[in-house]
Amino acid sequence: MPFKHVALAVVVTAIWGFNFVVIRLGLGSVPPLLLAALRFMVAALPVFFLPRPNIPISRMMAIGLTLFVGQFAFLFPAMKLGMPPGLASVTLQSQAFFTILFAAAALGEIPRPRQIGGAVIAALGLGAIALTVGGAFTWIGLGLTLASAASWATGNVLMRSAGKADMLPMIVWLCLFPPLPLLALSLAFEGGPAIYAALTGFTALGVGSVLYLAIPTTLVGFGIWGFLLKHYPASTVAPFSLLVPLFGTVSAYLVLGETFSQLRFLGMTLILCGLAVIAVPLPRRFSRRAAG
Numbered sequence: 001m002p003f004k005h006v007a008l009a010v011v012v013t014a015i016w017g018f019n020f021v022v023i024r025l026g027l028g029s030v031p032p033l034l035l036a037a038l039r040f041m042v043a044a045l046p047v048f049f050l051p052r053p054n055i056p057i058s059r060m061m062a063i064g065l066t067l068f069v070g071q072f073a074f075l076f077p078a079m080k081l082g083m084p085p086g087l088a089s090v091t092l093q094s095q096a097f098f099t100i101l102f103a104a105a106a107l108g109e110i111p112r113p114r115q116i117g118g119a120v121i122a123a124l125g126l127g128a129i130a131l132t133v134g135g136a137f138t139w140i141g142l143g144l145t146l147a148s149a150a151s152w153a154t155g156n157v158l159m160r161s162a163g164k165a166d167m168l169p170m171i172v173w174l175c176l177f178p179p180l181p182l183l184a185l186s187l188a189f190e191g192g193p194a195i196y197a198a199l200t201g202f203t204a205l206g207v208g209s210v211l212y213l214a215i216p217t218t219l220v221g222f223g224i225w226g227f228l229l230k231h232y233p234a235s236t237v238a239p240f241s242l243l244v245p246l247f248g249t250v251s252a253y254l255v256l257g258e259t260f261s262q263l264r265f266l267g268m269t270l271i272l273c274g275l276a277v278i279a280v281p282l283p284r285r286f287s288r289r290a291a292g
Contacts, residue, residue, distance in 0.1 A: 001232060009240040010223045010239030017247025019217045020085035021074065021255045028210030030198045031190040035210070037182035038183045040179040042214035047164050052173055060170075063162060064177030065208030067155025067222070072178070073185055078144035086258055089248030090130050091145045097123070098153030101239035106157050111235040115278050122242045123275025155240060160229045167226040171219060200245035237255060239278050242271045 001009075053060070079088050102133065103109040111119070142258050162170075186195060198206075228237045244267050250256035 001234065005228060005231070007068060009228060009237070010056060010143075011242055012221045012289035013243035015216045015221045015239070017089060017244045019213065020079075020089045020248045021251045022209050022217075022249055023079055023095060023210045024085045024256070025205055027076070027080055029201070029203050029206045030209070031186060031194050032080045033073065033182055033186035033190055034195055034198055035213070036072040036076050037179050037186055038210045039072070039218060040175045040178040040182065042210055043218040044172060045177070046172045047080075047176060048167040048218070048231045050172050055165055055170070057164050059158070059162050060174060061177055063155055063158045065181070066151050066158060068174060068178040069181050070151030071155065073182060074151060077189075078141045078148065081144070082138035082159050083141035084258075085256065086245070086249055087251050090126060090127040090147050090245045091142065092165045093242050093244055094146060094151070095156070096238040096241050097151040098150050099156045100235045102153050102157045103160070103234040103238075107161060109233045109235055115235050115239075118274045118277030119239055120274070121277060122239055122271045124149040125267040125270025125272075125274060126242060126245065127263050128270060129249070130267075132264040132267070137238040137270050155271045156229060159226055160234050161275070164230070167223045167230065168219070169231070170226060171223045172274055174222075175218065181211075197215070220279040223292055226280045236278065239275055246271065253283075 023035075030038070075092065079085070083091070097119065100111055100115075104111065225237070228240075241291065242243075249258070249264060249268075
């Protein structure tokens with residue numbers, strides 16, 4: 001992977017890391033499922049100016065329902081039900097391992113020993129970071145976050161096998177599928193009065209949260225992520241998401257005052273080392289030796 005694409009992957013993880021702080025702030029005034037629905041309603045607005053990708057509607061629907069509906073229908077309520085931003089950003093990155101597993105089963109992308117080794121190192125770092133998070137979370141929050149990770153991983157694999165498509169139109173058209181299911185879930189679980197109160201009492205913070213979730217996080221982030229998945233195996237791209245807890249931790253500290261220990265710094269270092277093992281090209285002589 002060339003440096004410019006590594007840089008793109010890092011930018012996406014920075015956007016997604018700060019995303020957890022934005023979600024926490026937005027949930028202060030907007031119910032979780034409604035917040036997710038509004039996010040995709042705004043993100044879908046450019047559909048009037050972009051051509052529909054040459055991909056069957058059934059495949060696009062499957063991607064939209066897993067990558068977007070499933071992921072955020074689980075994640076936003078999880079954060080409302082006791083998953084703090086730091087812990088959510090850590091736990092959700094289990095999608096990297098789900099993606100490698102699902103891609104191997106569905107696409108035959110068997111990970112190389114170097115990728116396995118890097119993933120193990122990064123997983124140790126992820127575990128070290130997880131150990132620093134307090135116990136103020138619920139089992140239902142944890143279970144919903146893991147379900148969100150599995151849904152994201154399924155969407156990754158479906159996206160990679162969807163065929164060639166321009167990623168920006170693809171992401172925008174995919175945003176057409178989540179609003180109605182999410183609104184229906186919001187009406188069923190959060191209720192009409194809560195929806196009405198949120199919509200009539202929108203604050204500047206709520207509007208800013210929706211716009212950040214819709215534009216940088218959804219359009220920019222998933223657009224770049226989909227571009228990378230089109231050009232590289234899922235087992236190479238997915239581990240970059242392990243950087244999200246690093247950016248999530250720093251942003252939580254700067255914005256919410258969350259503190260962290262030396263053990264978390266150790267976890268960050270291990271994650272960076274694991275990603276280096278996976279993504280940084282070997283010198284040519286070592287590559288030839290490995291090939292031999």
